[in-house]
Amino acid sequence: MKTLFLIAIRNLVANMRRSLLLGGAIATVTLILVVLSSVSNGMQVNMLKIATTLSSGHVNVGGFYKLTSGDASPMLSDYPKLRAHVEARKEELGITHVTVRGRGWGKIISDQASQQGALVGIDIIDEPRFAEIVETVQGDINRLKEDNAIMLFEKQAERLEVKLGDNITVSAPTYRGVNNTVDAQVVAIAKDMGMMSAWAIFMSNSGLRRLYDMKPEHAGALHIFLADPEKADSVAASLRRSLGAEGHRVMDSAGQPFWQKFQSVSREDWTGQKLDISTWTDEMQFMKYVLSTFSLLTVIFVAILLGLIVMGVVNTLYMAIRERTREIGTLRAIGMDRSYVLLMFTYEAFVLSVIATLTGAILGAALCAGLNAAEIGVNKGFQMFLMSDKLQLLFDVNTALMAIVTIAVVTTLSSLLPSWRAAKRPPITAIQHV
């Protein structure tokens, strides 16, 4: 093995230009794969962070209340009872904390413009994490505890042409079908957080209840946060069973965000309250499509590049074998086995690919670090998908190792055919090659 390694290194150095060219191409493909994977990882982490701050817990106990069989309001009619049930199982399920959120959809009207938005009721005092993650550009996020307080994101404030302290009107139909409006004061303007901050509008829970004419025991959903988010599915399943056993009507798991269920729930022939227990992946289903599409495109792109690399490796090896035909003939004549010849060329490709992929991975990691440090802003179109207004790359060692192994294996395998053909040549023919 050591001999093969030395031979491989010697041959690679002897053909430095060719080795650098091919190695550079392999390193570039590895770098691209590492960087794109880091973008995808960054998006995923951002998505979890933003989803569980803005619109979902790791597990959510929401529900629908139907006054008549034809409507569907995203409401819990007696959330204190449900909260008590969840809190009682806190240790057992690994729950760190529970928050109460309001859910609604309405129109925000300023003196110059208006926009539709998802109204999110929040008790800011119970959500210190919210203030840590949502960066305030102006104002005081803690003022969301005030009854008529509302927080806008930067682009929303820009679109509505409002400044901190201005009053706006929030309009929405109550669950009884009467259009209602409340005035709210902009107490904070927050930094944009990607797609979701385009339509999520935060106001105090009490203000939202006033808008929808709801009682104090009404809420939109309980957001449950876990010590281990990976256990969200099992916790959700467990809560479905226990709440069902307590006499609550519980909807089946649908793998959809709650706002995609309105039509189907409206068509169902029941009235009263039904609980809808979901996980953050259910609520962010639509974002998962974006991530999956991005991953698929990455795979296709890298596959195309790898295909080109394979062609390059095969071509380069054929050229090398052609140049070293006499050498091969000599080696075979002095007793080198065919399999050893095969191994020699394959090993050369393997060593080149390992060095190149390692270099590519290291450069990719450095590039990720550099881009993160540079805090590059992205345009509005990309912000929607990157879930952030800045490029955020999350380098993952496991992903990089997998990239190294995959590319190295593909490159090495692609060298088998030319190596086999080189090994197949009869020594006498090889020696006589001019």
Added chain:
Amino acid sequence: MVGNVMNKTTISVIVSVLIAALALPAFAKPKPLDQAGVDKLISTIDDRQRNGGDYKSLIYMESKERKKNTVVYEGVVYRRDADDRFMMLFIKPKSERGKGYLKIDRNLWMYDPTVGRWERRTERERIGGSDSRRTDFDESNLKTEYTAKYIKGSKLGRFSVHQLELKARPKKDVAYPKVRLWVDAATSNVLKRQDFAASGRLMRTTYTPKWRQVFSPSKKASVYVPKEIRIFDEVEKGNKTVVLIKKTDLRKLPRNIFSKAWLESKSR
């Protein structure tokens, strides 16, 4: 001859001095008010417009928006100041006939006869989509809703005015949290008003240059009612609303008038 010239000169000087003395008050600014004076002025403004009983006026409202057709409304405003009730019913144009606003306690409701629905609105509601607000048609409640401070005395055209700055009292539901008033020093009528958003942005400027006195049987005294209100949108420059208030009647109105049922009946 010298005596004649002296006489002519003296007469000229005397006449000039007399003219200046007579004209001086026209150029003089009013004496500044202390805080007690400001509070009293605010109370006077409210009191001069307060009826205490019922109120009914025919109004014409012309709303001009940039790049849009001018719309003219004819409507009737009803008030029962004792109960803090307010109602506005549009009569013309035909497309707006039957639409109305009704204020009961602290809730302002808007009725649309085309869909037969009531919608709850806030104090920031633009009446008929114009630049006017409910408070432009309702009794003045500045003392209850705002705290005032004196800015300066100045001139507004030929009028000597007090300039006051008002800030909304905590938890008071008002359309504009900050207001500036130009009050006629002679009559205590508001001649000009500027409304500001909480951020300090100037939102609109309102002129009420003409006032009339109407005898109130319930108050047994005269009540001041603006003849016209001119509202200029300071955000969308070029937009303005002019309200003419005609035929003010302060006699008692029917008991059941301030109800949703009554307003709905007018649209049928």
